[in-house]
Amino acid sequence: MARRIAILAAGLALLVSACGGTSGGGASPAATTAAAAATTAAPAACTVGVSWNNYQEERWAKWDEPAIKAALAAGGGKYVSNDAKSSAETQATNVDNLISQGAKVLIVLAQDGTAIKPAVAKAIQNGVAVISYDRLIEDSKALYITFDNVLVGKLEAQAVFKAKPTGNYVVIKGNKADANADFLRSGMDQVIGDAVKSGAIKIVGETYTDNWDPSKAQTEMEQFLTANKNNVDAVLSENDGMAGGVVAALTAQGLAGKVPVSGQDGDKAALNRVALGTQTVDVWKDSRALGKAAGDAAMQLCKNSDLTKVTGTAPFKTPGGNTVSSILLQPNPITKDNLKDVLSAGWITKADLCQGVAAGKVADCN
Amino acid sequence: MSSPTVPTGATAQGRPAGSVRSLVAAIGSALGPVRATLSYLEVDTRLLGMVLALAIIWVGFGIVSGGTFLSPRNLWNLSVQSASIAIMASGMVLIIVSRGIDLSVGSMLGFLGYTMAMTQAVWIPQVLGLGFGQPYTWIVTILFGILLGALLGGLQGFVVAYAGVPSFIVTLGGLLVWRGLIFRYAQGQTIAPLDQNFQMLGGGTVGTRVGALGEWASWILGAVICVGIVFTLITARRRRHRYGFPVRPLWAEVMLGLVGCAAVMGVMWVANSYPLPINVAIQYAQEHGIPIPPDGLFIPTGLAFPVVIMLGVTLVMTFIASRRRFGRYVYAIGGNPEAAALAGINVRRTVMLTFSLLGALVAISAAVQTARLNAAVTNLGIQNELDVISAAVIGGTSFSGGIGTIPGAILGAVVMQSLRSGMVLLLVDSPTQDIVVGLVLVAAVGLDTFVRRGSR
Numbered sequence: 046m047a048r049r050i051a052i053l054a055a056g057l058a059l060l061v062s063a064c065g066g067t068s069g070g071g072a073s074p075a076a077t078t079a080a081a082a083a084t085t086a087a088p089a090a091c092t093v094g095v096s097w098n099n100y101q102e103e104r105w106a107k108w109d110e111p112a113i114k115a116a117l118a119a120g121g122g123k124y125v126s127n128d129a130k131s132s133a134e135t136q137a138t139n140v141d142n143l144i145s146q147g148a149k150v151l152i153v154l155a156q157d158g159t160a161i162k163p164a165v166a167k168a169i170q171n172g173v174a175v176i177s178y179d180r181l182i183e184d185s186k187a188l189y190i191t192f193d194n195v196l197v198g199k200l201e202a203q204a205v206f207k208a209k210p211t212g213n214y215v216v217i218k219g220n221k222a223d224a225n226a227d228f229l230r231s232g233m234d235q236v237i238g239d240a241v242k243s244g245a246i247k248i249v250g251e252t253y254t255d256n257w258d259p260s261k262a263q264t265e266m267e268q269f270l271t272a273n274k275n276n277v278d279a280v281l282s283e284n285d286g287m288a289g290g291v292v293a294a295l296t297a298q299g300l301a302g303k304v305p306v307s308g309q310d311g312d313k314a315a316l317n318r319v320a321l322g323t324q325t326v327d328v329w330k331d332s333r334a335l336g337k338a339a340g341d342a343a344m345q346l347c348k349n350s351d352l353t354k355v356t357g358t359a360p361f362k363t364p365g366g367n368t369v370s371s372i373l374l375q376p377n378p379i380t381k382d383n384l385k386d387v388l389s390a391g392w393i394t395k396a397d398l399c400q401g402v403a404a405g406k407v408a409d410c411n
Numbered sequence: 412m413s414s415p416t417v418p419t420g421a422t423a424q425g426r427p428a429g430s431v432r433s434l435v436a437a438i439g440s441a442l443g444p445v446r447a448t449l450s451y452l453e454v455d456t457r458l459l460g461m462v463l464a465l466a467i468i469w470v471g472f473g474i475v476s477g478g479t480f481l482s483p484r485n486l487w488n489l490s491v492q493s494a495s496i497a498i499m500a501s502g503m504v505l506i507i508v509s510r511g512i513d514l515s516v517g518s519m520l521g522f523l524g525y526t527m528a529m530t531q532a533v534w535i536p537q538v539l540g541l542g543f544g545q546p547y548t549w550i551v552t553i554l555f556g557i558l559l560g561a562l563l564g565g566l567q568g569f570v571v572a573y574a575g576v577p578s579f580i581v582t583l584g585g586l587l588v589w590r591g592l593i594f595r596y597a598q599g600q601t602i603a604p605l606d607q608n609f610q611m612l613g614g615g616t617v618g619t620r621v622g623a624l625g626e627w628a629s630w631i632l633g634a635v636i637c638v639g640i641v642f643t644l645i646t647a648r649r650r651r652h653r654y655g656f657p658v659r660p661l662w663a664e665v666m667l668g669l670v671g672c673a674a675v676m677g678v679m680w681v682a683n684s685y686p687l688p689i690n691v692a693i694q695y696a697q698e699h700g701i702p703i704p705p706d707g708l709f710i711p712t713g714l715a716f717p718v719v720i721m722l723g724v725t726l727v728m729t730f731i732a733s734r735r736r737f738g739r740y741v742y743a744i745g746g747n748p749e750a751a752a753l754a755g756i757n758v759r760r761t762v763m764l765t766f767s768l769l770g771a772l773v774a775i776s777a778a779v780q781t782a783r784l785n786a787a788v789t790n791l792g793i794q795n796e797l798d799v800i801s802a803a804v805i806g807g808t809s810f811s812g813g814i815g816t817i818p819g820a821i822l823g824a825v826v827m828q829s830l831r832s833g834m835v836l837l838l839v840d841s842p843t844q845d846i847v848v849g850l851v852l853v854a855a856v857g858l859d860t861f862v863r864r865g866s867r
Contacts, residue, residue: 256794312601
């Protein structure tokens with residue numbers, strides 16, 4: 046028995062190492078389509094290499110990659126890519142591989158923004174322009190393209206503040222170990238800070254939520270409602286999942302739809318709540334806009350490698366103390382009035398968005 | 412108390428523990444009559460100690476929060492918030508009693524919750540094309556969930572019992588695998604909204620339907636439980652007579668019955684003292700043509716469904732643990748696995764079944780949690796294993812095996828949740844909450860060990 050297991054294990058190990066061997070250099074399934082694009086492009090097409098950190102996640106294949114490809118096709122560029130399968134070491138090799146495949150511009154979705162630095166620095170020394178995509182790479186010579194997280198918090202607060210400029214506020218923050226929780230909170234403070242100081246807004250409850258856990262957010266909200274005898278006028282929830290917990294707690298008190306609630310992420314369930322009127326705003330970050338911005342920037346960098354000459358760039362001070370050129374995209378706050386944005390973008394189907402919405406109540410659901 | 416001070420080093424070293432012991436002894440002798448009464452009543456003193464600890468926590472929070480903590484509304488919320496962990500803790504007791512551990516409950520809860528949400532929101536209405544809002548959706552969903560839970564739990568139990576892999580490792584693997592499966596198939600997607608009947612299981616509100624028994628059903632349930640208590644006392648007394656065992660004095664039996672019934676009716680009274688929230692009540696009144704009196708509308712909510720489920724689970728699990736052969740085997744295995752095997756107990760089968768049973772209970776908790784949230788999210792149940800194990804351990808379950816009770820674990824869950832939600836009420840932030848709960852966990856077990864050693 047033991048021997049049989051040993052043989053089995055050895056066989057497995059062989060199989061795994063064989064798979065690793067073929068994918069180590071790592072051409073992703075997407076790379077094959079690049080050949081087709083190359084034939085249609087002009088002979089002197091500029092090659093743009095994309096290094097994905099983990100192509101298995103739905104988002105990259107579904108939203109980001111097609112947008113990048115479309116932008117490159119429009120500019121006459123050639124697309125090559127590979128996948129690091131969540132390994133920082135593999136990604137470093139992948140970056141080298143893309144350069145040897147002739148890439149003049151690299152778009153890097155970093156697995157680890159620090160670990161990738163040597164590979165990126167080497168690429169830049171070789172005259173290859175680097176775009177850090179969605180996640181920051183701490184290198185002052187790389188162009189940083191992302192959504193503005195502080196702005197997300199600001200937009201969440203703006204929509205709620207517009208609905209309830211005074212009164213008792215509850216703030217449900219995300220995981221205390223996640224820096225984004227504080228970025229979002231600082232954005233909120235830009236909107237409500239003055240009103241809090243003047244006393245127009247009173248924060249009657251504010252807490253971090255372990256793991257951004259919606260069930261915990263629900264319990265927190267129940268306790269805040271109990272402590273204030275339901276005198277809560279508005280809730281700033283940092284994301285959609287926790288907003289779900291908050292709305293469940295409000296529903297139990299018959300307050301859902303009466304108390305404004307914020308969120309972000311563009312979750313289907315949350316967009317449905319916006320249509321139903323139980324959530325005020327869902328700040329939506331369209332990954333395709335991010336992909337297009339990166340593709341467009343790459344085509345410009347093909348012609349001129351000066352980062353500051355790329356349209357729409359601004360200097361950005363990183364947490365590591367570097368100043369990088371950046372393009373910070375504007376997220377889109379989705380409220381009842383602009384639900385058509387997510388529909389026309391094909392982000393969500395009408396059936397999902399409008400499930401349970403009474404006929405004639407919401408214009409975009411008719 | 413005034414023990415003479417001895418200046419020599421050797422005896423001074425032993426003094427702190429000694430003086431604490433003598434203090435305990437002094438309190439013990441002062442409580443002599445109480446102790447005698449307790450021994451007549453044959454009450455589990457550890458359980459009584461826990462009830463006392465809970466009372467101290469409640470009164471403490473009640474005073475600091477200016478009475479809010481002890482309001483019917485907060486106690487009602489607390490009961491619902493505790494239910495899901497309590498249900499799982501009752502199964503965890505049997506696992507720990509038989510010297511195992513299950514670290515996978517949180518991940519499995521997420522996986523089962525997600526599967527049940529898919530069943531009712533996607534598979535039944537859309538894939539099978541049967542449509543939303545079918546009357547049978549909720550029951551099909553929960554039966555499927557319980558079956559799947561028992562299977563997955565049984566699978567882990569099988570590897571533990573028959574392949575001989577330590578349960579710590581198997582369920583640590585389960586913790587990663589089940590969570591990984593959720594992320595793999597959910598792709599970060601939240602499944603919502605859920606079936607309206609299913610939502611009732613979480614004690615939530617849909618329109619004017621509330622997931623609770625309502626006034627009269629609560630009183631009736633209370634009365635039924637009372638009759639049950641009296642009936643159990645009488646039959647137990649008869650049985651003891653028949654076999655010639657000593658019986659409690661009659662006054663002790665009467666007192667037990669009265670205290671038990673008073674406690675049950677007290678719970679129902681609290682649940683009925685919590686009125687429907689005003690917005691829900693007004694809508695309810697309008698729909699049912701009830702005139703709204705000038706001094707406000709008071710419609711009692713009654714015991715919440717998750718709590719009813721929890722009570723049912725407690726009853727069944729206590730029965731299994733103390734009255735069925737399977738339960739006695741579990742305790743025998745925990746006390747001495749070799750002796751149990753030599754006595755002819757099928758240890759492997761019994762161990763596998765404990766995991767399967769916990770899997771089924773996790774499915775019930777998953778139903779309660781998703782129903783309460785009205786959504787299944789990818790991080791559902793994350794770190795719940797810690798709460799469940801803590802509840803069992805605070806409730807007196809011993810890691811050395813053979814010791815632990817179901818009611819103790821339920822009380823442990825309530826103690827944990829009381830601390831958590833009490834602190835949120837007082838605006839204590841989550842890092843401080845973690846520190847307090849952690850300290851209480853260690854202190855509870857430490858005190859328990861100390862008292863047990865002292866009583867030996």
